[in-house]
Amino acid sequence: MKIHFNTCIMAVLAFLAASCTEGDKFEPGREIVLFTGTDDSPVIKVDGDSYELTVSATGKATEDITVYLRYDGSAVDRYNEENKTNYRAVPESAISMDSDHMVIPSGSAASAVNTVSITNHDHVEEGYIYVIPLVLDRVEGGDYEILPSSSSILIRPTNEFRFAALDIDNPNMSSNYIFPDEKAIELSTYTYEIKFYAYSLKETGTDMICRLCQWSAKDESKSNMLRFGENGYPGHSLQLVSPAGNIVSNTLFDPGRWYMLSLVYDGSTMTMYVDGEPETMRGTGDGTTTFQRYEIGMSWGGYASRQLFSGRIAEVRVWDRALSVTEMKEGVCNVPSDSEGLVAYWKFNEGEGHIFHDATGNGYDIDWSQSVADPDGNGTLEEYDKSGEVLWTGEDDPINVCRN
Numbered sequence: 001m002k003i004h005f006n007t008c009i010m011a012v013l014a015f016l017a018a019s020c021t022e023g024d025k026f027e028p029g030r031e032i033v034l035f036t037g038t039d040d041s042p043v044i045k046v047d048g049d050s051y052e053l054t055v056s057a058t059g060k061a062t063e064d065i066t067v068y069l070r071y072d073g074s075a076v077d078r079y080n081e082e083n084k085t086n087y088r089a090v091p092e093s094a095i096s097m098d099s100d101h102m103v104i105p106s107g108s109a110a111s112a113v114n115t116v117s118i119t120n121h122d123h124v125e126e127g128y129i130y131v132i133p134l135v136l137d138r139v140e141g142g143d144y145e146i147l148p149s150s151s152s153i154l155i156r157p158t159n160e161f162r163f164a165a166l167d168i169d170n171p172n173m174s175s176n177y178i179f180p181d182e183k184a185i186e187l188s189t190y191t192y193e194i195k196f197y198a199y200s201l202k203e204t205g206t207d208m209i210c211r212l213c214q215w216s217a218k219d220e221s222k223s224n225m226l227r228f229g230e231n232g233y234p235g236h237s238l239q240l241v242s243p244a245g246n247i248v249s250n251t252l253f254d255p256g257r258w259y260m261l262s263l264v265y266d267g268s269t270m271t272m273y274v275d276g277e278p279e280t281m282r283g284t285g286d287g288t289t290t291f292q293r294y295e296i297g298m299s300w301g302g303y304a305s306r307q308l309f310s311g312r313i314a315e316v317r318v319w320d321r322a323l324s325v326t327e328m329k330e331g332v333c334n335v336p337s338d339s340e341g342l343v344a345y346w347k348f349n350e351g352e353g354h355i356f357h358d359a360t361g362n363g364y365d366i367d368w369s370q371s372v373a374d375p376d377g378n379g380t381l382e383e384y385d386k387s388g389e390v391l392w393t394g395e396d397d398p399i400n401v402c403r404n
Contacts, residue, residue, distance in 0.1 A: 031143050032058040033067055034150035035136065036110065042079065043131070043154045049118040051155045055102050055111045055136070063141050065104040067111065070137040071095065075152040084324045086336055087154065088128045094120050095132055116155060127336035129404075131156045161333045161402045164351040165314040167391040169199060171304035174297030175371035175386050178218055179364060184292040185343055191323045192224060192263040193331075195315035197399065198255040201228055202235040210235075211298035211307040215318070217290035224263060224289065227307070228253070244270035244287030249279050258402065260315065260332045265289075266322040276329035291318055291343075294366065301377030312393060314400075318344040318364075333402035337361070351394050354387035 036054045037044055044051070055067045073089040080087055096119050102111040116132060124130065132155040136146045168174075192215055202208035208229040216223035222243045229235035236252040244265055251274045253259060262273040270283035294316075298307040315334065321341035323331075337345055337359040344364035346356045358364035369387035374380060393400055 030058075031145065032147045033065065033104070033136065033139055033144045034147040035134075035153040038150040038153050042075075042150070042152050043156050045156050045158055047158055049157055051116050051132075051157075052113040053102075053116050053134075053153070053155075054113055055104065057104050057109045057144060060109050061104045061106050061142060061144075063106050065142050065144055066101050066140040067104065068101045068137040068140075069097070069114075069134050070100075072133050072135040072152065075133040075135055076131060076154065079152075079154060083326050085326055085330055086128060086339060087131050087156075088123075088125075090118055090130045090132045091123050094118055094123055118157065125336075127334045127339075129156065129330060158403055159333075161404070162395045163314060163334075163347070163400050163402065164349040164395050165197070165312040165393050165397075165400050166348040166356070167312050167393050168296055169308070169310045169312075170389055170391055171297070171308050173368075173386055173389040173391070174295075174299040174304040174308075175368070175373045175384055176293055176295040176299055176381075177366045177368070177371050178293045181218070181292075183364065184218065184290055185318070185320065186288075186290055187265075187320055188288050189267045189320065189322050190265050190289070190291075191317070191319040191321065191328075193260065193315065193317040193319075193328075194226070194313060195258060195260045196309075196311055196313050197258045198253065198309070198311040200255050200310050201253065208235045209307045210309040211303070212238075212309045213297070213313070213316075214293075214295040215289075215291055216293045216295075218292045220293065222289035226261070228309070238272075240270075240272055240283075242270055242283055242287060243289050244285045245283030247272045247279065247281045247283050249274065250281070251279065255311075258314075258399075260328070262323065262328045264322045264328075273325070273328055275332060276325055278325075300374035302375070312399075314348045316346040316348065317342060330404070333404040349395075351392050354390045 033055055036056045071092045076087050076089045096117050098114045102114050104111045135152045139146060194213060196212060210228040212226040214223055214225040225241040227239055230239045233239060233248055234252060238249040238253060240247040240263060249272060260275050264271050265287040270287045272279040297309060298304055319341045320343050342360055344362060345359040347359050348356055354368040356366040368390055369385045371384050371386045372381040373384050
């Protein structure tokens with residue numbers, strides 16, 4: 001599918017007058033050329049591998065204006081550094097363009113279309129987002145200048161990802177895994193993330209609580225716990241119980257769709273994000289914690305069935321730093337396993353077996369044949385082989401699709 005942006009020249013003029021950076025201050029009579037559509041951001045999302053590129057001027061040309069383009073991989077590095085992203089450049093050898101230049105004809109303020117395409121995907125590595133980096137190299141004709149803040153464009157094709165996921169609609173599966181003491185992580189800043197899909201959520205009633213999961217120290221101190229419908233809140237709202245304080249989502253979650261939940265503690269404030277968008281409530285207590293224990297569902301006191309979360313999980317991550325909004329939104333589908341600060345990462349994409357592998361290689365594999373639980377709620381942990389209770393959904397399942 002080809003996308004064609006053609007920004008109104010009056011809008012460009014208004015932008016230049018009101019919003020240019022300090023080095024791009026608009027001056028009356030100054031003639032400017034820029035990539036169409038980059039006045040807010042150099043990143044242009046497109047569906048598919050082709051994009052119909054144009055350049056625009058701030059006024060009608062009185063003669064033909066030729067604008068030359070150039071591939072520039074360093075533009076990706078600059079953007080990553082400024083925005084904490086992990087974009088990679090599509091190799092120049094995997095790109096085709098109609099031409100290395102574009103002409104704004106006399107009497108017009110926009111060029112004809114120059115189609116830019118990705119010709120192969122041999123460069124693609126899982127978890128990375130790829131962009132086509134182009135810059136305006138020079139202008140010939142007239143007295144036009146290149147607007148520095150819109151002199152580059154990063155064409156970002158969106159992609160569809162299919163994945164396996166863990167089906168936790170089984171009360172017999174609920175249990176804990178405790179990592180060895182040498183694997184305990186002290187966290188003064190962190191981000192916890194989990195992607196989930198609910199088949200159903202309870203509306204009302206005394207047993208409307210659904211327990212999703214919990215992270216904590218070995219003894220369950222300084223716990224971060226996620227549950228729906230607690231303390232009289234709507235069954236479709238999600239509550240975080242954390243060392244920094246409790247947060248209840250203003251989002252009412254719908255069954256039948258995937259959500260990426262991010263819990264970010266920056267050293268002073270805990271914030272819940274849903275698909276990269278912040279919830280209004282915050283936690284402002286001391287959120288420092290230890291990560292050594294992970295629980296799926298509710299595994300003690302006979303609550304495994306009563307508080308069952310009926311759904312699926314995928315993409316569980318532990319970071320030792322607070323992610324930016326950009327990072328969270330870009331990571332809705334997946335992230336590179338070598339991302340900065342990523343301590344543990346369970347994709348839950350095995351599709352079979354009972355070992356949930358840590359994609360980082362840091363040694364946080366979870367073996368559900370060696371789980372522990374407190375079925376009587378008396379504080380005594382017992383070992384359980386839950387390997388026979390693990391259920392999977394595959395990559396061919398129509399539900400397990402993400403586009404980003």
